Structure formats: structure tokens, C-alpha cells
Amino acid sequence: MKKFAELYTAIDETTKTNAKVDALVHYFSEADEKDAIWCVALLIGKKPKRTIKTAELKSWCMELAGIEEWLFEESYHVVGDLAETITLALPPSKERKDFSLHGTMDKIMSLDKVSEEEKREYVQTTWNLLSTPERFVFNKLTTGSFRIGVSQQLVIKALAKQFHLDENIVSHRLTGKWDPVNVTLKGLLFSDNKNDDHSKPYPFYLAYQLEVPAEELGDLNEWQVERKYDGIRGQIIIRDKQLFVWSRGEELITEKFPEFNSLLNSLPDGTVIDGEILPMKDGKPLPFHVMQTRTSRKNLSKKILEDAPLMMMCYDLLELEYNDLRNESMNMRRTKLENLLSEAYAKMKDLPLVISPVLECKDWDEVKSERLKARECLCEGLMLKRKDSVYEVGRRKGNWWKWKVDALTVDGVLIYAQKGHGRRANLYTDYTFAIWDGEQLVPFTKAYSGLTDKELLQVDNWIKKNTIDKFGPVRSVKAELVFEIAFEGIQPSPRHKSGIALRFPRIARWRTDKSPNEANTKNDLLQLIQSLKV
Amino acid sequence: MLKFDRFGIFCEPAGVYIDPWKPVEKAIITHAHSDHARWGSKHYLAHHDSIPIIKLRLGADISVQGLDYYETIDMNGVKISLHPAGHITGSAQVKMEHKGKVWVASGDYKLQNDNVSVPFEPIKCDHFVTESTFGLPIYNFPDPQIVHHDINAWWKTNNEQGKNSIIIGYALGKAQRILKHLDPSIGNIYTHGAVANINLRMPEKLILPDTRPAVEFIKKENAGSIIVAPPSAIGTPWLKRFEPFSLGICSGWMQLRGARRRRGGDRGFVLSDHCDWQQLNTAIKATGAENIYVTHGYKSIYAKWLRDEYKLNAVEVDTLYEGENIEENKPEENEQAEEVQ
Ligand SMILES: [Zn+2]
Numbered sequence A: 001m002k003k004f005a006e007l008y009t010a011i012d013e014t015t016k017t018n019a020k021v022d023a024l025v026h027y028f029s030e031a032d033e034k035d036a037i038w039c040v041a042l043l044i045g046k047k048p049k050r051t052i053k054t055a056e057l058k059s060w061c062m063e064l065a066g067i068e069e070w071l072f073e074e075s076y077h078v079v080g081d082l083a084e085t086i087t088l089a090l091p092p093s094k095e096r097k098d099f100s101l102h103g104t105m106d107k108i109m110s111l112d113k114v115s116e117e118e119k120r121e122y123v124q125t126t127w128n129l130l131s132t133p134e135r136f137v138f139n140k141l142t143t144g145s146f147r148i149g150v151s152q153q154l155v156i157k158a159l160a161k162q163f164h165l166d167e168n169i170v171s172h173r174l175t176g177k178w179d180p181v182n183v184t185l186k187g188l189l190f191s192d193n194k195n196d197d198h199s200k201p202y203p204f205y206l207a208y209q210l211e212v213p214a215e216e217l218g219d220l221n222e223w224q225v226e227r228k229y230d231g232i233r234g235q236i237i238i239r240d241k242q243l244f245v246w247s248r249g250e251e252l253i254t255e256k257f258p259e260f261n262s263l264l265n266s267l268p269d270g271t272v273i274d275g276e277i278l279p280m281k282d283g284k285p286l287p288f289h290v291m292q293t294r295t296s297r298k299n300l301s302k303k304i305l306e307d308a309p310l311m312m313m314c315y316d317l318l319e320l321e322y323n324d325l326r327n328e329s330m331n332m333r334r335t336k337l338e339n340l341l342s343e344a345y346a347k348m349k350d351l352p353l354v355i356s357p358v359l360e361c362k363d364w365d366e367v368k369s370e371r372l373k374a375r376e377c378l379c380e381g382l383m384l385k386r387k388d389s390v391y392e393v394g395r396r397k398g399n400w401w402k403w404k405v406d407a408l409t410v411d412g413v414l415i416y417a418q419k420g421h422g423r424r425a426n427l428y429t430d431y432t433f434a435i436w437d438g439e440q441l442v443p444f445t446k447a448y449s450g451l452t453d454k455e456l457l458q459v460d461n462w463i464k465k466n467t468i469d470k471f472g473p474v475r476s477v478k479a480e481l482v483f484e485i486a487f488e489g490i491q492p493s494p495r496h497k498s499g500i501a502l503r504f505p506r507i508a509r510w511r512t513d514k515s516p517n518e519a520n521t522k523n524d525l526l527q528l529i530q531s532l533k534v
Numbered sequence B: 001m002l003k004f005d006r007f008g009i010f011c012e013p014a015g016v017y018i019d020p021w022k023p024v025e026k027a028i029i030t031h032a033h034s035d036h037a038r039w040g041s042k043h044y045l046a047h048h049d050s051i052p053i054i055k056l057r058l059g060a061d062i063s064v065q066g067l068d069y070y071e072t073i074d075m076n077g078v079k080i081s082l083h084p085a086g087h088i089t090g091s092a093q094v095k096m097e098h099k100g101k102v103w104v105a106s107g108d109y110k111l112q113n114d115n116v117s118v119p120f121e122p123i124k125c126d127h128f129v130t131e132s133t134f135g136l137p138i139y140n141f142p143d144p145q146i147v148h149h150d151i152n153a154w155w156k157t158n159n160e161q162g163k164n165s166i167i168i169g170y171a172l173g174k175a176q177r178i179l180k181h182l183d184p185s186i187g188n189i190y191t192h193g194a195v196a197n198i199n200l201r202m203p204e205k206l207i208l209p210d211t212r213p214a215v216e217f218i219k220k221e222n223a224g225s226i227i228v229a230p231p232s233a234i235g236t237p238w239l240k241r242f243e244p245f246s247l248g249i250c251s252g253w254m255q256l257r258g259a260r261r262r263r264g265g266d267r268g269f270v271l272s273d274h275c276d277w278q279q280l281n282t283a284i285k286a287t288g289a290e291n292i293y294v295t296h297g298y299k300s301i302y303a304k305w306l307r308d309e310y311k312l313n314a315v316e317v318d319t320l321y322e323g324e325n326i327e328e329n330k331p332e333e334n335e336q337a338e339e340v341q
């Protein structure tokens, strides 16, 4: 655990990619084989199932720290992270022992079979033998919330460097189903057997938001323009007469989409399609929240399947007849995709696949106006792909760009404030905003980010002077300050007082020029929802 | 005997304020940090070692009387004396004795020995005014010897890689504490103007390693140096001349991962001139006081803890003191201005 915690700290405390890769290479060069494979698994987000409840961890920590729940909660509010709160609230350990990472993982996974008393015994003893950084990592692992600031791309880079392999090969071998319990790192990286795992998806090629005026991309003829749909990016794989559906987060989600089972009869073996899984009816996408209701269900009843039928909007063809097409040009892949789909239509009329239409634009001005139509089409914006581009690995700049439309905005009045976390623990930085419903202000969203440090201090100062009431950590304040809230989507929500819910709200700016009665109304937002519907 | 009003902490029978934030007739200053030593009062009283800095900040012509620790003066029948607070050079707790009752206002304090200030001494009293900057159980500061060792090891590694080390801490207090423990055999030590300004006003008995002003830094010749600078230097073009460098930040807040990451330093060192959780509890128990007034920090939480756990009569008090704030740094801002003048 010592080396793994050191790796964690090194990665956590730098923003420089090179330093991160160096730290990884260093770790792989000296880590035990069994620890290294666990490290890779954890770094790329393979989490074992949780065997300890966070409530248990919390109470064992409070016991050792000699504090009551209210004080733990206050501390948690300041720290903002449960694993870290436990780490810091525990009395500093006096003895140390270096546990192996794989031994610790084995132990944690086996805990579901033992009594609560035994669990407590194990966790508390271990806490008392770990340094602060080790404790933090241990708590992250036991709470199942382990995350670390490296992209899969960097892990691939470091492994390629350490084991003298091509990055694309490493990348492909890391994808798909494998279990750190029964493979070794070398076994995984050097397995030459192409048939070992047919379920494996290709790493997704992801685009960055366009940062320059579109004209600067040059000749429009070299670009393919498509819409950017708002669903679940995924890969459909048909190999060995089996169907696999993967999400971009590399989760195998085949079971959630029974619609695609029919593809086994209509697509040839050895096919991989990249696209967006969307709820669609009559050839048109449905709003994103339809998808949410669908994916949140465990049991897919007939009614749900009818209300939210899913299809894949196909973007790209990555494999055909077991041939990896990623190094062919976009143009070539597109032609092959079109042919494949028309053959499939011939076999099956209600094929759950649609090809993502290419928008024919004469010039960049037309592209711009297409982009502005995004919301009517329930899209996020456009995708611009170079026609001669190969299918790359991970998030890359240059050949593919996403060009999302600007966020929607609404002006809200600040009515509640709560203290922030960490270094902002003494500042009121978490705000609740309200809109007008007749004569009344109703809260409609919370937002945390978006103000500059200077503005935060000003607002904090204002809040302290204009508090009407305190309840717990929350203060209600005079309805006076107006802020512009930006967001990505809006939907009706009977659970909220305001009747609406926003997706990804954030503070766009402080409208010092506006008085509270100039803020938006509930009606404004309901109208907005209407206008966004097709 | 003490009242908390809109001017500050008022000792009514003596007619004197402690660390007032608005101009008053007579003010006792616990220490020279700018949230405690404020401008505009007619007469000041402080420990001898605080006076050069108070004058630097509030003007050379102010009326200020110096006291030694334990020296007692009488103000309208109130016996007043200053006692070591261990926070920074010249920092003092104010003891007030009147009609058989003892009150102590501690200003800022810590129990760690920093080898720069005179260590904190608990005073038996009936009423104790405490800060609570780090008054939560999550703040458990490491042994400062280990932190100083880590700072030197970090400097050494950077030095070996031909990089400079910029270490950030308050110009008054933290900077001297850092300097005091640097290992000069590793390389050259430079100070930001704000730090140099304070160093000039430290008592003679404080021996610091030799330092050079940062303006004399020459890139080609001085690779691998360490530069001690105040928080206000973070993110300014002033840092450019030291490239390539690693940035280390010394603060109690560095205990929190979020603070370490948001601050944008390469390393966070947990080094504070305030009490952590254990120190606060130890100090308060040692005073034997039944009545506790909790000021700046997590005051309502900490006061509740004292009531629940130790059955003390503890209340929170609103003040305008700022605690350890790595974000908005008035003292350093003032000093920067001074540097420009
Ligand atoms: Zn202070």
C-alpha cells in the first residue's frame, strides 16, 4: 500500500501529464506483479464491489476518534469527501505496516462473507497501522469511491513505455472484460491470442470542443458535418454470433437494450459499430430524460420498452468481417457503413439502427445556422470530422471537433447560502437560487461554480451582512442579488417546488445591473421547455 | 470584565480594547498580524518585540508602549500583563485581573514550539478567549520537525534537478519559521521584499540563516535556490524569473486535499502557527477556565464541542479576525505596497 499511496499522492498533486506518466512508469518498474495488475485495474476504473457500508466505516471512525455524529457531519461538510474525513478524523497512527495492494484488495473483497464484528476488527486494526496517505487510499477503496486524476490514455502511455509496446496494442488489450484476480499484467499485455476475448470494444475516439472560428478549419469540402446527439455513446459488437453493447465508460450494457438482440440476424459476424444510443420514435430523437427513466429501471416492462424505444444513431464502422478499419479514412468507413446498413435494412425492416445523417452545407455560414438548429433537433450541437481522418484513440484534437451550442441561461435571485468546502470552509459559496412564481420566489436550482475568487469574497461578505435567518449550516438572505445561471438542459420535474429541473447548472455571471424583480419567472421556464420540444 | 462590542474586545474597568478593529482611545495589541493590529487608535500597548512591525504597518509616529512578558501594569485597578502565545514573534496573551477574577484573551496561539517565538504558556484563569481557526477534529498537524525535514528534502531534490524552490508562507511569522529551519548547505536562500522587510525588524536574538533579496537573483548562476515568498506572490509574474521552479505552500489548510489541489502548488506542507484540534483542547483544559469565548474559525461548532464534551460554559463570539487565510491576504498586500513605495 505504501508504494501505491505514493503513486496516488504523486499523481494527485501534479497537473503535469509528464510528471504523472513518470510516476506511473516508476511504479510499474518496481511494483510486485500482482499489485501492478490491481493498480491498472483501479486506475482505469474497474472497481470491485463494495463490501462495507459507508455508515459502518463512519461509526467505526467516530468510535476511535471519540466524537459524536454531529461533529463528524460538520467535519464532513468542511472536507467534502467521506473517505478523507475519516482519514483525518482518526487519531494519527503510531505504528506502521506495509500491506500489499493485492492482499488488501483480496481481503476487502472477502469481507462480504464475514460478520460485522470481524469487519470492524479488520478495518480498525488496519487504520491504526497506516500512514495518512495510505489510509486515504484504503478508505477510498473500501468505500468504492476510488478515483484518480489520470486518463486511461496516460495509463496506456506509461504501460507502453515501461513494457516497450505500441500504445494502440496496450489500449486494445486493456479494454473489455478482464479481472485482476485471475490475470497478470504481463499475461494481459502480451497475450497474442486475438480470439481470447471477443467482447472487447475499441477505445473510443473523443473530440474536444471547437475553440477557434469554424472558418479556420479551412476548406469545408474536407469536413463531414453531423449532428451531435445527446444519448449514450456506445459500441455494438457482433462477434462469434454474440452481441455485446458497450458504453463509453466501458461498461457492458447489453442487457439494458434488448432491442439490439435482433441485430444478430441482420448484421454479419465480426462487426463493430460506434454510435449514440437514443430514445427515438418515428425517426426522431426523444428528450434525454426519456432515456433517463429508461436506464434507471431494473425491469424493462413492455410499457417502458414501448414508451422509450431505443435505437442506435450510427456514426462509424470500426470493424467489418473481423477486419479492424480504424486506420482507413473516415470516407472509406462511411461508405462501408452505408453499405452495411442498407444490406441490413434489406433483411429487416424495423432495424434498430439509423445512420447519422451527413449535413450538406455550401459554406461555413450554413454550418453555423445548422448548429443553431441543434436544440430543435434535441441535439447538443454539431460534430465536424475530417473526411480523411483515421479513428484515433481517446480524446484528441485536430481531426474531430465537437461544436456544441451555447448553454441556456436564466436569471435567478440568491435566497439561501451555505458554506463551501476545504479552503472555502469559511466562505459562503454554495448558493440556492429562486425564480418568481407570481408574487413568490420559489427555489429552482443550486449552483456552486462560476464566480471569481474576488466575487466570492464580495458575495460572502454581503451574505454575512444580509442574513435573515440561520437554520443549521444554511442561511437565508435578503432577496436582492441576481445571478445568471447557465445550464445544458431543462425538464419538468414535479418533485421540485418550481416544477422544473436543470441539467448542469452553473453561475455564468453576477448580474449587478439587475434588480430582483427583473429575474425570470416560472412561466418563462415552462415556456422554454415548450419551445425546446419539437 | 470583557465585553464584545462593535469596536472589538473591551475591558471596561480598565478602559482599554484588545485588538480593536476600529479606532479607539487605548488598544492592547496581541500581535502584529494586520487583522489584530489595526490602524487609527490613539495609544497602543504591545510586547516589545511586536513594536517594530506595528510601526512598520501603522506608521512610525504612533504612540505605542512596550511591555515585557510577565511585566504587570495597573489600569484603573485592573492588573494587566502579557504572556507568551507562541504564535509569532512578540505574540502575547493578555491577562487581566480584577476583583479576584482572571480573564485571558489569547489572540492567536499555538502549542507547537517553532523556535522563533517564545512558546505558549497556559495561564490559570476563570474566563478564556480562544480562537478556533482549526477547531475541527480533522485538523491534526504533523510534528513540525518532520515538516521541516520534508521541506529540506523537497528543496534538495529540486536543487539536484536544477530547479528553484519557491516556498510560500506569511511574511510575518511563517516566513521566519521556515527560514530558521532551512538547511543552508543545500543552496542559496532568497527572500521576497515583503519577507526581507519583516526580517529587518526581528529581534536581534533571533538568528536566521543568511539570505539575499530576490531582486538580486540571477537565473544562470543561482539554479537550485530556495525563495521564501508571501501568499500574494502566487500566480503573479514576479515568479517568472525563477523558472523552472517547484512551488511549495505552507499552511494548516494544506491538510485538506481540496485546498492542496485548488491552490495550484506542487507541494503542500502542513505548517501552521495556529492550534490544531488537539492543541486547542489541551490548551483550554490547561487554563482551568469555566467560561470560554470562542472567536474566529469554527466558533459555533467548537463552542458546542466544549459545552458537550467538557461541560464548559462556552459561547461563540463574532469578531472580525481572519484566522489563517491563504486566499485573501491583507498583511501581505500591505507589505507589497510598502515594497513598492
Ligand atoms: Zn495571527
Ligand SMILES: [Zn+2]
Binding pocket: B035, B036, B107, B108, B131, B296, B321, B322, B323
Ligand atoms: Zn487571528
